[in-house]
Amino acid sequence: xxxxxxxxxxxxxxxxxxxxxxxxxxxxxxxxxxxxxxxxxxxxxxxxxxxxxxxxxxxxxxxxxxxxxxxxxxxxxxxxxxxxxxxxxxxxxxxxxxxxxxxxxxxxxxxxxxxxxxxxxxxxxxxxxxxxxxxxxxxxxxxxxxxxxxxxxxxxxxxxxxxxxxxxxxxxxxxxxxxxxxxxxxxxxxxxxxxxxxxxxxxxxxxxxxxxxxxxxxxxxxxxxxxxxxxxxxxxxxxxxxxxxxxxxxxxxxxxxxxxxxxxxxxxxxxxxxxxxxxxxxxxxxxxxxxxxxxxxxxxxxxx
Ligand code: TXA
Ligand code: MG
Numbered sequence: 336x337x338x339x340x341x342x343x344x345x346x347x348x349x350x351x352x353x354x355x356x357x358x359x360x361x362x363x364x365x366x367x368x369x370x371x372x373x374x375x376x377x378x379x380x381x382x383x384x385x386x387x388x389x390x391x392x393x394x395x396x397x398x399x400x401x402x403x404x405x406x407x408x409x410x411x412x413x414x415x416x417x418x419x420x421x422x423x424x425x426x427x428x429x430x431x432x433x434x435x436x437x438x439x440x441x442x443x444x445x446x447x448x449x450x451x452x453x454x455x456x457x458x459x460x461x462x463x464x465x466x467x468x469x470x471x472x473x474x475x476x477x478x479x480x481x482x483x484x485x486x487x488x489x490x491x492x493x494x495x496x497x498x499x500x501x502x503x504x505x506x507x508x509x510x511x512x513x514x515x516x517x518x519x520x521x522x523x524x525x526x527x528x529x530x531x532x533x534x535x536x537x538x539x540x541x542x543x544x545x546x547x548x549x550x551x552x553x554x555x556x557x558x559x560x561x562x563x564x565x566x567x568x569x570x571x572x573x574x575x576x577x578x579x580x581x582x583x584x585x586x587x588x589x590x591x592x593x594x595x596x597x598x599x600x601x602x603x604x605x606x607x608x609x610x611x612x613x614x615x616x617x618x619x620x621x622x623x624x625x626x627x628x629x630x631x632x633x634x635x636x637x638x639x
Contacts, residue, residue, distance in 0.1 A: 337489040341501040346457060349500045350464045358382055360474045360488035361461055362502025363453040365426045365511050365527070366481040366600070367488045368397065368471030369496070370461070379440040379470055385495045387477040393443035394470040395428050395511070396450050399462035404450055407468065409434050414541035415516045421537055424454040426507050427529045430515040441470045447517040457502040473510060474499075480565055480603045480635070483508050487604065508597035509627045520544035526626040528596060562634040567606035568613045569636035578615055587617040588632065592624040599628065603635060 337360065340348045349359045349370075356378045358371045369386060371378035373396055383390050398404055404411065404419070408431040415429055433448035442448050453459065462469055473481040474488045482488045485501035512527030514534060520543060523531050535545040572578060574589040586602055588595040606614055616632055619625035 336493055337496045337499050339485045339489055339499050339501050341485075345500050346460045346464060349461055349498050352498050353378075353461070353465050353469065356381075357498070358385060358496055360482075360485065360492065360496060360499030361458055361469070361471065362455050362485070362500060362505065363397070363458045363471075364455045364505060365453075365507045365509060366483055366505055367474040367485065367499070368395075368458075368469075369474035369488075369492070370397070370469040370471040372465060373438065373441060373468045373470050376438055376440050379438060382470065382472060385492060386472060386475070388472065389477075390440070391443045392472075393445060393447075393449060394441050394472050396437075396441060396448055396468045396470050397458060397462060398450060398452050398468045399459045400452070403462075403468050404431075404452070407434055407437055407448055407450055408432060412516060412543075414538050414543040415521070417541055418514070418534060418537050419452075422529055422534075423452040424459065425452070425529065426454070426511040426527050427451065427534075428511045428513045428525075430513065430517050430524065432517060447515075449513065451511055455502055457500060461500065478562055478564060480563055480600050480607075481510060483597075483600050487600070504597070504601075506597065508599055509631055512627070514545070518546075520546050522546040522548070526630050528593075528624055528627060530623045531626065532623065560634060561637040563600070563603075563631045564635045564637070565603040565607045567603070567611050569603075569616050569632065570613065571616050571618055571632060571636050574617055574620060576617075578617070583613045583615055584611060585615045585617065588628050589617045589619045592619055592628065595619065595628055596624055599631060 428451040483505040485499045512529045513525040
């Protein structure tokens with residue numbers, strides 16, 4: 336079982352492990368990540384093998400300052416920079432053209448790279464002390480429920496990793512919003528807690544549109560239909576629909592969306608811990624953070 340460490344000494348331990356080429360669990364404000372030093376290709380490859388993730392699904396690179404963005408990316412547009420000035424540090428990832436030295440193991444063979452500056456202070460400390468960005472997908476097995484506590488990571492990845500840095504429960508609870516700036520107009524690839532409305536408003540000041548029409552697994556590899564999925568079967572309902580009275584638990588995600596997002600994955604994990612085969616889920620309306628919740632819940636409910 337992975338060792339859970341915390342505080343300054345925990346940061347130091349995980350940085351030492353990253354320097355040795357290990358992969359470690361680390362906290363961000365969205366979900367916990369499975370981190371590797373971006374300069375170490377063997378460590379990057381280990382992320383894919385620990386997760387059981389196809390090597391064509393690119394990883395998000397986590398940075399601690401804008402200098403690291405300019406080192407990783409080429410031709411970042413003024414509109415993109417303006418958006419990042421407002422939203423970073425925070426739960427927003429941008430896909431931009433990758434500099435030639437960025438490992439194509441990390442980008443899944445693409446010439447674009449996904450970059451995020453997380454708000455969690457321990458994530459920033461790790462990256463600063465290492466002196467390099469870390470690549471990190473969510474720290475769960477491929478297709479399964481994302482982790483929002485150190486214990487979730489240790490339970491999921493068990494003996495395959497040695498260390499998890501405990502940064503407490505994740506404040507946001509759903510993965511970052513992803514905007515692809517490698518296309519014109521830029522396009523939302525994954526909804527998150529920074530909403531399309533907010534992003535569109537910022538970009539419009541720079542005469543830039545935002546497309547929300549992406550459905551392409553080829554555009555956003557790793558976004559297949561079934562994802563974020565517990566073993567329990569989920570039956571989705573719109574708020575206000577009559578609910579079946581069949582004794583199965585009813586999980587409501589239609590009020591207090593910030594809390595609904597924060598506890599989403601914990602509640603899905605609880606179904607499996609209690610060996611519940613089926614649950615009813617009440618969806619939020621599709622606006623604001625409701626889009627991210629509907630996206631994750633519909634993928635969690637999709638058939639195999
Ligand atoms: O909140 C988050 O973003 C979390 C935390 C740990 O930061 N990370 C996360 O990573 O959710 P992951 O690997 O589970 O999701 C990354 C997704 C990929 O599935 C892919 O769709 C998209 O980001 N992505 C990454 N690089 C890309 C690229 N170059 N082009 C298009 N999509 C990319
Ligand atoms: Mg993931």
